[in-house]
Structures are given as C-alpha cells and as structure tokens.
Amino acid sequence: xxxxxxxxxxxxxxxxxxxxxxxxxxxxxxxxxxxxxxxxxxxxxxxxxxxxxxxxxxxxxxxxxxxxxxxxxxxxxxxxxxxxxxxxxxxxxxxxxxxxxxxxxxxxxxxxxxxxxxxxxxxxxxxxxxxxxxxxxxxxxxxxxxxxxxxxxxxxxxxxxxxxxxxxxxxxxxxxxxxxxxxxxxxxxxxxxxxxxxx
Amino acid sequence: xxxxxxxxxxxxxxxxxxxxxxxxxxxxxxxxxxxxxxxxxxxxxxxxxxxxxxxxxxxxxxxxxxxxxxxxxxxxxxxxxxxxxxxxxxxxxxxxx
Numbered sequence: 001x002x003x004x005x006x007x008x009x010x011x012x013x014x015x016x017x018x019x020x021x022x023x024x025x026x027x028x029x030x031x032x033x034x035x036x037x038x039x040x041x042x043x044x045x046x047x048x049x050x051x052x053x054x055x056x057x058x059x060x061x062x063x064x065x066x067x068x069x070x071x072x073x074x075x076x077x078x079x080x081x082x083x084x085x086x087x088x089x090x091x092x093x094x095x096x097x098x099x100x101x102x103x104x105x106x107x108x109x110x111x112x113x114x115x116x117x118x119x120x121x122x123x124x125x126x127x128x129x130x131x132x133x134x135x136x137x138x139x140x141x142x143x144x145x146x147x148x149x150x151x152x153x154x155x156x157x158x159x160x161x162x163x164x165x166x167x168x169x170x171x172x173x174x175x176x177x178x179x180x181x182x183x184x185x186x187x188x189x190x191x192x193x194x195x196x197x198x199x
Numbered sequence: 200x201x202x203x204x205x206x207x208x209x210x211x212x213x214x215x216x217x218x219x220x221x222x223x224x225x226x227x228x229x230x231x232x233x234x235x236x237x238x239x240x241x242x243x244x245x246x247x248x249x250x251x252x253x254x255x256x257x258x259x260x261x262x263x264x265x266x267x268x269x270x271x272x273x274x275x276x277x278x279x280x281x282x283x284x285x286x287x288x289x290x291x292x293x294x295x296x
Contacts, residue, residue: 033210034251034258036265079255115267159255179255183272183279196274 020190023083030082031144034178038113038143038164045148047132048167049097052105059097061148064132067092072131074154076161077190089152091133094125094168105170109177110151113164118177119186120153120160122170129155132165157188157195214248214259220271224278227290235286238266245269245288 019025042061049057059067071090077083108122124130134141134149141147146163153160159179180186185194193199218230230246241263248259248268256272261284268284282288 030253032254034254034256035260035267036210179272182256182270182281183274183277184255196272196277 018085019083020077021193022195023077023081023190026082026084029084029145030078030080032078032080033144033163034116035114040113040143040148040164042148046166047097047149049101050167050169051101051103052170052172055102057097057101064092064134064149067096070131072133072152072154074152076154076158079157079159079184079188079190079195083190088137089131089133090135091131091149091152093128094130094132095128097132098126101170103170105172107171107174109169109171109175110160110162110165111167111169112162113166116162116164116178118151118160118162119175119180120156121174121187124153124156125168129153155189157185157190159184160188210253211249211251211260214244214246214250216250216252217245217248217257217259217269217271220257220273220278223273224280227292229288229290232288232290234268234288236261236264236266236268237284237286239264240286 045061047059047064069090069092071088073086073088075083075085076087106122107119108125109117109119111117130151130153132149133152134147136145141150149165151160151162151165174186176186183196185196185199188194214230218228221229230244232245233242234245235242239261241261243262247262249262251258251260256270258267259269260266261268266284270281272279
C-alpha cells in the first residue's frame with residue numbers, strides 16, 4: 001500500500017514558492033559523491049542494526065524484500081541548494097526495521113558501503129519519517145543514486161539520506177558523521193536552513 | 200582529456216583541483232607539496248590525489264588505497280580543513296643561508 005507522508009504532502013509545490021529558503025528547483029537528479037561508487041551485488045548486501053549493547057539485527061537482501069514495503073512520495077532538498085519535488089520511492093520504513101529492537105539510545109549513526117557515515121537523532125528515523133529504499137521511480141535504485149539501497153530521510157538535507165546504506169548503529173551519545181565532522185550542521189533542517197555548524 | 204571529461208569517466212579529478220581553494224588558506228602552492236597517506240603509507244604530491252568535488256565539500260582520496268586523505272569544506276565565512284588522513288605534509292621552501 002502506498003503512503004504519502006502527511007508533512008510533505010502538505011508542503012508539496014510545483015513552484016519555487018514552496019521550496020525551503022535558499023533552494024532552487026531541479027527536474028534532474030544530480031549525482032553527488034564523496035568517493036568511488038560501491039558496486040554491491042544484491043546477494044551480498046546486508047543491513048544491520050546494532051544497539052548500544054552490541055546486539056545485532058541483520059537482514060539479507062531476500063529478508064529485506066520480504067518485509068512490508070511502502071511507496072513514499074516526497075520532496076528532497078540537497079544542501080548544495082537543489083531541490084526535487086514529488087520523488088517516488090519504494091522501501092521499508094525504519095519503524096518496521098526497528099520494531100523489535102530494544103534500545104535506550106537517543107542517537108543513530110548510519111553506515112554505508114564505502115565508509116560514509118551520517119548521524120541523526122533516533123526520533124528522526126521513527127514515526128513514518130524515514131525508510132531504507134531500494135527502488136526509485138519504479139526501477140531498481142541505480143548504484144549512482146545509492147543502490148542496492150539507501151536511507152531516505154526527506155525532512156532533513158539529503159546528505160542525511162546515506163547512499164549504499166549497510167547499517168545503523170544506535171548510540172547513547174551523539175557521534176558526528178562524515179560531513180557533520182567537517183563543518184556541516186549536526187541536524188540539517190532545510191526549512192531552518194541549517195547548512196553549516198552555527199546556522 | 201579535460202578535467203571535466205575525466206570526472207565524467209572516473210567520478211573524480213586530480214589534486215590540482217585543490218590549488219585554488221587551498222590558496223585561500225596557504226601562502227604556498229600546497230598541490231606541489233608531498234604528503235603521506237595515513238592508511239597505506241603511499242607518498243606523493245597532493246596533485247596526484249583523487250579529488251571528488253561534486254559533493255558538499257572537496258574530498259581528496261589516496262590514489263593507492265582510496266582512503267580519505269584531505270577534506271575541505273568552504274562555508275560562507277570559514278574553511279574547514281581535515282588532514283587526519285595524512286601522516287605528514289612536506290612543503291619545499293627556498294633554501295635559507
């Protein structure tokens with residue numbers, strides 16, 4: 001069953017009037033990357049949630065596909081100032097992946113194949129706000145856009161939507177990720193234009 | 200092959216792309232300096248690094264092992280330079296008498 005996040009449905013616009021401050025509209029899908037594109041075969045892909053006590057919850061590609069999926073239609077906002085409206089994805093809600101995970105953690109650090117990391121408050125991964133997606137616009141997600149699967153957290157700048165995601169570590173203390181440790185904002189709310197530390 | 204063409208094929212350009220942005224910070228041309236990768240120990244000029252600049256910042260990786268050697272983020276009022284991927288940087292200077 002498809003869902004549309006209510007928060008984004010209410011903000012969807014076809015004009016620049018609905019864009020967060022400082023953003024411009026693009027119809028392309030720019031590819032940004034901090035390194036070589038990992039090529040991960042689906043049968044080698046795994047997704048692991050690791051709790052603060054070290055307990056691991058692991059899904060193979062086949063197990064991931066067997067989980068109930070959703071088809072979020074959301075606007076995405078890159079910190080390099082492009083925004084793309086009404087993007088269509090398919091994937092598994094983090095609410096599903098974290099449903100049976102026992103944790104007292106308040107923070108999460110997403111890890112990717114290739115070494116990329118990004119940090120988020122755990123609350124921002126819950127309540128229908130985040131997914132691990134494997135299809136875009138009706139097709140398997142291309143490696144350039146993060147395939148086999150990427151994180152999708154559309155209410156934050158898109159660097160938080162880690163490409164090639166392989167796992168999430170739950171933490172009791174915040175740990176800055178790749179860009180957050182090099183001058184970018186820890187939280188990254190596009191509507192408050194939180195691009196850099198201090199914004 | 201132009202820099203942009205090379206980027207289209209390999210996804211990165213060479214370390215000479217760092218010359219302009221780093222000239223804001225240093226009095227010398229750092230791309231001619233030699234550095235040592237903290238991961239694999241490869242030593243060479245900064246100009247030989249693989250620079251990914253279609254990103255929120257510039258990410259320079261070792262040509263031998265892909266390790267991140269240098270990161271540079273330019274905000275409106277500051278530059279963030281991360282050199283934790285580099286053991287040392289050797290800058291050639293004029294001989295003193």
